[in-house]
Amino acid sequence: MTPPTRLSADDLARITRSSGWRAHRIEVFDTSVGRVIVKGQRPARHPARYRLMSGLARLLGTPMLAAAPALGGVQGQTIEIDRLQVLGAAGAPVPRVLHVAGDYFVMTWLGNTQLAEMIHRHHPAALSLWQKGAQLLSALHAKQQYLSQCVARNVVVDDRGGTPRVAGMIDFEDDPRQIMSLAEAQVRDWLLYLQSSLWNLPANNETVDWHVDHWVQAEHIEVSQLFARTCRKLALLRHLPRSRRWGRDTVAVQAAAAFAHRYAQRHAAH
The missing domain is CATH 3.30.200 (Phosphorylase Kinase; domain 1)
Known part of the structure; x- marks a missing residue:
């Protein structure tokens, strides 16, 4: 029923x-x-x-x-x-x-836990959940859609059962398409997702880079090219301090910029 x-x-x-x-x-x-x-x-x-x-x-x-x-x-x-x-x-x-x-x-109601919390606790399922969140984002972009604040705290995890699962996304109080194109809004999704998660994600650079390469290269060519160009511009921020004494936001931006530098180097010809 x-x-x-x-x-x-x-x-x-x-x-x-x-x-x-x-x-x-x-x-x-x-x-x-x-x-x-x-x-x-x-x-x-x-x-x-x-x-x-x-x-x-x-x-x-x-x-x-x-x-x-x-x-x-x-x-x-x-x-x-x-x-x-x-x-x-x-x-x-x-x-x-x-x-x-x-x-x-x-x-x-989707669930009572955030992906950001699972990553912060280095939960055994954190990396898998991070991957699932990115896969949902890829699928959504394939349908010509985009999110708003695509950060790890807005990815809801349902952990009531034995195995935690990504239940969905929340927080849509703003609409990026009011001020940018669809491709820009989709690149924004990726940047926010990475900036909010990489700094504390229990994974090495090689694992992160392999997965993001796979996801971004599956995007529409306009999105993947714009992502590469944006990474080249953001790479300079990798020189920000990595110490938590400068605040979590600074550390998060530095980690995302360090990834952007690696991505720009791997895709220099694009």
Whole structure:
């Protein structure tokens, strides 16, 4: 028997009364249709954040690194719902939207663990899960789609059973296609995925390089060529400090730039 997909009146009343999602934006509920996530609206972010990131993108000549506007409020909620519906229709493993209200919406719950957490703990399945996340990204790009914030913390792992599995992707409050091409948005996906994971991934350079070569070369030629050109521009950042005393973000960028340098060397003729 197919499970119901509509929240009951009691479910909605309980969600409406709750102060949890109002205070913290996110709240998990067990309902008549299963476990769900309620997501409240985010206030618009200060534009200075976008000017800084966009200025850095212009300086490096890498437009795909520019910050997509996170509009917040009703506009941000509308963007996220639209993106979830488009990606879901394309077969992407994203939450299903179950209910939309004026200041929140409800979606299905995928799991309780992030890929970033599994990598950070050096879980025995971390490398396999990282590979699975990248394979999902490749499959999504093959369908002419793209994500938003394609970072390891937004890759959800369901570890309730014996073997952890990648359950899907979350967080679509911005739309990179508002400011860049499809190819740039897809390269952005790869850059964010690598930047958020390589610095702490339990794998040697040879393993990482082999897998990423395979995935990127399977992309549309415009994407693979743009990725190679971008790696050449980012390689200079490999000289950033590698010590954690400079902060995790610095270490993460350095690790991604070190990979970019290796990639640029291997694909110098492209």
